Amino acid sequence: MLWTVRLCLLLAASSSGVPLDRYSTKGQHKVLLISFDGFRWDYDRNVDTPNLDTMAKDGVKARYVTPPYLTITSPTHFTLLTGRYIENHGVIHNMWFNITTSEKLPYYATQFKNEWWDNGTLPIWITAQRQKMMSTWFSEMDLDFVSLYFGEPDSTGHKYGPDSPERREMVKQVDRTVGYIRSLAEQNGLADSLNIIITADHGMSNVYRNGLVKEITLSRIPGFAFRDIAFHLVDFGPSGMLLPKKGMLDKVYDALKGAHPHLHVFKKEEMPKRLHFATASYPSFSSLTLDMSSTGWFLPVQFNAGEHGFDNEEMDMKPFFRAVGPACQKNLEVGPFETVNIYPLMCHILGIKPDPNCGHLDATKHMLVSATEGKFISVLLLIVVSGILTLQRPSWITWYR
Ligand SMILES: *[C@@H]1O[C@H](CO)[C@@H](O)[C@H](O)[C@H]1NC(C)=O
Ligand SMILES: *[C@@H]1O[C@H](CO)[C@@H](O)[C@H](O)[C@H]1NC(C)=O
Ligand SMILES: [Zn+2]
Numbered sequence: 001m002l003w004t005v006r007l008c009l010l011l012a013a014s015s016s017g018v019p020l021d022r023y024s025t026k027g028q029h030k031v032l033l034i035s036f037d038g039f040r041w042d043y044d045r046n047v048d049t050p051n052l053d054t055m056a057k058d059g060v061k062a063r064y065v066t067p068p069y070l071t072i073t074s075p076t077h078f079t080l081l082t083g084r085y086i087e088n089h090g091v092i093h094n095m096w097f098n099i100t101t102s103e104k105l106p107y108y109a110t111q112f113k114n115e116w117w118d119n120g121t122l123p124i125w126i127t128a129q130r131q132k133m134m135s136t137w138f139s140e141m142d143l144d145f146v147s148l149y150f151g152e153p154d155s156t157g158h159k160y161g162p163d164s165p166e167r168r169e170m171v172k173q174v175d176r177t178v179g180y181i182r183s184l185a186e187q188n189g190l191a192d193s194l195n196i197i198i199t200a201d202h203g204m205s206n207v208y209r210n211g212l213v214k215e216i217t218l219s220r221i222p223g224f225a226f227r228d229i230a231f232h233l234v235d236f237g238p239s240g241m242l243l244p245k246k247g248m249l250d251k252v253y254d255a256l257k258g259a260h261p262h263l264h265v266f267k268k269e270e271m272p273k274r275l276h277f278a279t280a281s282y283p284s285f286s287s288l289t290l291d292m293s294s295t296g297w298f299l300p301v302q303f304n305a306g307e308h309g310f311d312n313e314e315m316d317m318k319p320f321f322r323a324v325g326p327a328c329q330k331n332l333e334v335g336p337f338e339t340v341n342i343y344p345l346m347c348h349i350l351g352i353k354p355d356p357n358c359g360h361l362d363a364t365k366h367m368l369v370s371a372t373e374g375k376f377i378s379v380l381l382l383i384v385v386s387g388i389l390t391l392q393r394p395s396w397i398t399w400y401r
Contacts, residue, residue: 030145030193032146035201036174036200038152041321042315046168048172049172055178059324059330061322062333063333065337066318066339067317068312071202071309071311074094074107075093076202077149082355087276091117091119096116159304160305161207178198195327198321199322216263230245230246238308239290239310240289241288264290267288276358318336338363
């Protein structure tokens with residue numbers, strides 16, 4: 001992960017001022033994937049979003065999409081980029097951890113732990129590179145795949161809650177940013193070659209309901225004691241993972257099972273198959289997974305106004321999805337599909353052979369105008385820009401101009 005970030009910063013720095021059309025000399029099938037973290041499927045309903053509305057008219061809008069479980073940022077993004085469920089790509093949490101030493105790294109620091117991401121599953125930019133590019137990366141800079149990440153409206157959703165005026169204001173900013181990106185693409189002659197896919201990693205749910213936080217405090221559950229636990233990840237509100245000490249599994253399980261109507265406790269083999277979260281890559285961890293059975297219930301660990309991480313069947317956890325470009329139908333609203341299917345869609349548009357994945361092109365191909373043929377792809381780039389979205393001129397956009 002680290003090298004991609006470094007490379008992108010380098011490129012961003014070195015190429016500002018170069019006109020975009022220099023990058024667009026060949027290829028009909030470019031893809032720009034943009035993730036607006038935590039953009040819930042219905043966020044445009046009570047906000048004026050002229051640019052997102054225009055994008056829907058010019059392209060495809062899904063009613064909503066279903067992220068993989070656990071509905072938190074890093075695991076769900078890695079699903080977008082690999083087409084695999086979390087149990088299959090192995091990035092099971094936002095946090096890197098070591099169960100022997102009990103070390104944990106926070107979200108941001110984890111992004112720089114190469115081994116956390118490099119567990120045998122290839123993200124789309126590596127696949128594309130292996131099949132064509134790299135050699136001409138700097139010589140031609142004819143980018144075919146660019147991925148952008150914004151930390152909003154997730155941050156605002158956490159801080160003020162999904163129903164707040166602040167969140168609505170942030171959605172307006174996202175909308176203006178979408179308009180800006182599309183107008184730049186057009187001005188630079190990319191309208192006929194660039195496909196823009198906009199989606200998110202998960203949704204957001206209210207923590208405060210009628211002024212109250214509904215919490216489940218593990219330490220108050222009779223028979224449960226943290227001293228029986230060798231390692232735990234209960235740092236993210238609605239879900240948690242516990243590794244009981246040797247011989248303590250059944251004791252901990254029995255204490256938690258049935259302790260609260262909104263607390264679900266699963267042994268690894270009991271995890272519902274539909275969640276695809278048996279954590280196959282981590283045989284020694286997550287002996288027990290805790291899940292709050294419905295939105296609105298939390299482990300009292302952090303005190304945000306909005307939270308995610310719930311069951312991916314909860315409507316509050318569903319992200320939005322838009323796609324526009326020469327490969328896409330126009331003015332088409334499609335039904336929901338799982339975000340695991342976005343990877344094969346992108347590979348298809350780019351004309352590369354997908355690596356083994358859990359998605360199916362059948363789930364999305366009705367959005368495409370016709371079978372798009374593979375084209376020569378010369379260069380690919382990933383840009384990961386974390387942090388806050390800035391109004392008007394996000395700093396990452398400098399390389400575009
Ligand atoms: C965890 O830490 C132990 C002790 O330092 C080390 O031996 C082990 O390799 C580490 N495991 C991982 C997955 O980093
Ligand atoms: C993925 O990570 C797990 C847990 O650290 C490890 O046991 C496994 O060998 C890794 N797989 C690959 C292909 O690196
Ligand atoms: Zn997120």
